[in-house]
Amino acid sequence: MKRVFLIVLITSLAYAGSHNWQDGTVIRTATSDNGAAAAPIGNIVFAVPLRSRLYRVNTSELSIVATTERPLNITINKKTRVAIEKQSLFIIDDDGKERKLQILTKESLPTN
Numbered sequence: 001m002k003r004v005f006l007i008v009l010i011t012s013l014a015y016a017g018s019h020n021w022q023d024g025t026v027i028r029t030a031t032s033d034n035g036a037a038a039a040p041i042g043n044i045v046f047a048v049p050l051r052s053r054l055y056r057v058n059t060s061e062l063s064i065v066a067t068t069e070r071p072l073n074i075t076i077n078k079k080t081r082v083a084i085e086k087q088s089l090f091i092i093d094d095d096g097k098e099r100k101l102q103i104l105t106k107e108s109l110p111t112n
Contacts, residue, residue: 023082024079063106
């Protein structure tokens with residue numbers, strides 16, 4: 001059991017360090033209401049609102065809009081580290097934690 005845990009820990013640490021990190025800045029956030037999910041439990045129907053958080057992040061070359069269901073602990077207009085891999089945006093939040101978001105759009109920024 002200890003070996004399995006150690007292998008998983010080493011693998012996750014190796015994966016976490018493999019991103020191609022670059023400087024980025026979160027310049028705007030918004031909340032998107034996506035309706036509600038309802039489920040019957042006995043004679044009662046419980047409903048939970050579905051919300052996603054949108055984040056606009058600028059790098060030196062791109063403006064990216066990405067989404068996640070959980071809010072990030074992030075400071076607007078403060079530099080952070082980001083990595084782009086396929087349709088995912090990885091960002092280091094203010095707690096130093098790596099968070100994964102889904103990229104919705106990418107736009108090339110004009111070069112000076």
